[in-house]
Amino acid sequence: MVHFIGYIGFNNRSEIHAGVRDRALDLSYVREALQVQEEGGFDRILIPFGSNSPESQLVAAYGAALTSRLGFLVAHRPGFTQPTLAARQLATLDQLSQGRVAVHIITGGADTEMARDGDVGTTKAERYVRSDEYLDILKQEWSASTPFDHDGRFYHIRQAQSSIHPQNLPVFFGGTSAEALDVAGKHADVYATWGETLDATREIISRVRSSAGRHGRTIGFSLSLRPIIADTEDAAWKRAEEVENLVRAAREQSGLPVTGHQPPNDGSRRLLETATTRRRDERLWTGVASLTGAAGNSTGLVGTPEQVADALVEYYKLGIDNFLIRGFEPLEDARRYGRDLIPLVREKIATLEAQPSRAAG
Secondary structure (H helix, E strand, C coil), X not given: CCEEEEECCCCXXXXXXXXXXXXXXXXXXXXXXXXXXXXXXXXXXXXXXXXXXXXXXXXXXXXXXXXXXCEEEEEXXXXXXXXXXXXXXXXXXXXXXXXXXXXEECCCCCHHHHHCCCCCCCCHHHHHHHHHHHHHHHXXXXXXXXXXXEECCCCEEEEECCCCCCCCCCEEEECCCHHHHHHHHHHCCEEEEECCCHXXXXXXXXXXXXXXXXXXXXXXXXXXXXCEECCCHHHHHXXXXXXXXXXXXXXXXXXXXXXXXXXXXXXXXXXXXXXXXXXXXXXXXXXXXXXXXXXXXXXXXXXXXXXXXXXXXXXXXXXXXXXXXXXXXXHHHHXXXXXXXXXXXXXXXXXXXXXXXXXXX
8 A cells, every 4th residue: 555645844935945944834834735735635744853943743733633634744853852751742642633643753964953952962873872762762651551661871761651652653764874774674664765766765675674674573665755747748847947946046045055065964975876867767856956965855756647656656666655745836736746646646556456466466
């Protein structure tokens, strides 16, 4: 089964607009984005976390009160909240939303970004060790029927026990460093990665499955992309070029670099290698990743809805069962994905799964 994850970025802006770091909370946008994505057939929406962002769990609680079916993928960073408290907060949100919550653990790769919230003096490798310990405690708090103690490198807990447990709260986790893959294999229900070539995606899936296998676990996979669809392929590629020009202009106006990027995290460095060629695998487009230093979800698939749907099915065949898709015009693109892309992908995958050889496998 395939799942689609949308996005709420707090206002109707993206990298194509000047002031790209603006995370101001626009309630009218949030309400409309919730409605558009619930009606458009998205299964969940990601609510991001950042040192200058509105608080993700509070936005999720607001969203859950305004929707009936839509799920929420809440980005959450270890290190700022005690894991026992975070476990109760997330379990409470899960109960209030009637089981519609998942958590995306964001370890954090940029020292300067971490320092804005007072997390100083830790290396990236140490933060992954902390995330591992944090998730150990989080999961124990969710499941323990009797009080428990914990003595670790980062946390010391005495007689913890929660009276509230989640119904079913999946853990998403990303990162391509060796440390990240170790934690993902041990803890993640879904491993989240950015849009790379089919070969690179196949390779990272294999590595993650090997890590999970060492812990006797199986794992799902999520791929993040920025699709650009239009009625014709030429129109779609023309729009991709327009987006690149808008991103370049917005970054220059805001004093941000468009070349010479040296990102601190392995995932962005890996994606920048993909972005040395603007177009890969026929429809994978890397123009914005090149301009932004592969800062987050920045690659896309370009073409007609039929062509992009076919490309998504190829990733599905590799093992991707969650697609996080968001556009550069957040509301307009989400509306079009729900109308023109999501139903088509679901139809193609249903046809694929109905094939006798697939069903037998």
